[in-house]
Amino acid sequence: MIKKTELPNRLDVLMNMLRPVEVFIDVGSDHGYASAYALENDLADRVIATDIHALPAERTAKYFEKQGLSDRTRVFCNDGLRSLQVHANDAVLIAGMGGYEIMHILEEALSEGAVEMGAEFLLQPQRSFRELREFMARKGIQIRDERIAEDKNKFYVGILAVYTGKVYQTDMISAVLGPVILEKRPLYFEPFIRDRWKTLKKEVLGQPELRPVLEYVEKVIQTL
Numbered sequence: 176m177i178k179k180t181e182l183p184n185r186l187d188v189l190m191n192m193l194r195p196v197e198v199f200i201d202v203g204s205d206h207g208y209a210s211a212y213a214l215e216n217d218l219a220d221r222v223i224a225t226d227i228h229a230l231p232a233e234r235t236a237k238y239f240e241k242q243g244l245s246d247r248t249r250v251f252c253n254d255g256l257r258s259l260q261v262h263a264n265d266a267v268l269i270a271g272m273g274g275y276e277i278m279h280i281l282e283e284a285l286s287e288g289a290v291e292m293g294a295e296f297l298l299q300p301q302r303s304f305r306e307l308r309e310f311m312a313r314k315g316i317q318i319r320d321e322r323i324a325e326d327k328n329k330f331y332v333g334i335l336a337v338y339t340g341k342v343y344q345t346d347m348i349s350a351v352l353g354p355v356i357l358e359k360r361p362l363y364f365e366p367f368i369r370d371r372w373k374t375l376k377k378e379v380l381g382q383p384e385l386r387p388v389l390e391y392v393e394k395v396i397q398t399l
């Protein structure tokens with residue numbers, strides 16, 4: 176009997192936002208856990224996993240074999256979404272990378288016309304949230320949900336978005352902190368916002384344009 180994949184909290188919270196899709200595309204799959212979880216929990220019919228490095232790609236393929244999932248998966252050693260098509264009923268996961276790396280992957284796929292409208296994205300950048308959310312607004316990648324995960328006193332933000340192609344405006348506060356996080360105040364909002372306050376206090380020294388965000392966070396903290 177094969178034991179189902181258990182995800183670290185960071186990925187579990189992210190994958191909880193996914194509705195069932197045809198193809199789940201795992202960019203930077205590394206171990207392949209998120210993809211295996213998607214198949215084992217009927218969240219996807221098929222999986223395409225890619226990793227830029229050969230070793231993680233091999234690790235992913237081996238894990239799929241161990242879990243008995245090889246016939247529903249394809250693994251490539253590939254940069255981002257290169258040479259792949261993302262259809263309307265598909266979802267792309269890009270987690271555990273910097274915001275700029277995620278933007279590079281999305282930019283390339285969009286500029287090649289490789290993404291159909293309606294395709295979903297599950298994104299978990301490690302940094303550069305503001306830049307990533309501003310990029311998404313410029314490209315018409317609409318944020319639908321955001322959740323916070325906590326792991327060893329570190330907070331991870333996951334974003335579920337859909338490609339609509341409709342460009343929209345975002346303000347600095349939403350771009351830095353997350354529009355859904357501010358509106359819905361999901362689980363871990365309070366420790367997350369206190370943690371952001373500490374970081375913003377330092378960031379504002381080098382980036383004075385962040386001062387209104389810091390002041391906003393201070394007001395929010397007073398209401399908690």
Ligand SMILES: C[S@@+](CC[C@H](N)C(=O)[O-])C[C@H]1O[C@@H](n2cnc3c(N)ncnc32)[C@H](O)[C@@H]1O
Nearest residue numbers: 202203204205226227228231253254255270271
């Ligand atoms: C820190 S791991 C994260 C793995 C997994 N996505 C997670 O969140 O647990 C990042 C993985 O992304 C891969 N990677 C980095 N840049 C990439 C790119 N442009 N295209 C595909 N894979 C990439 C790395 O080789 C590494 O295996």
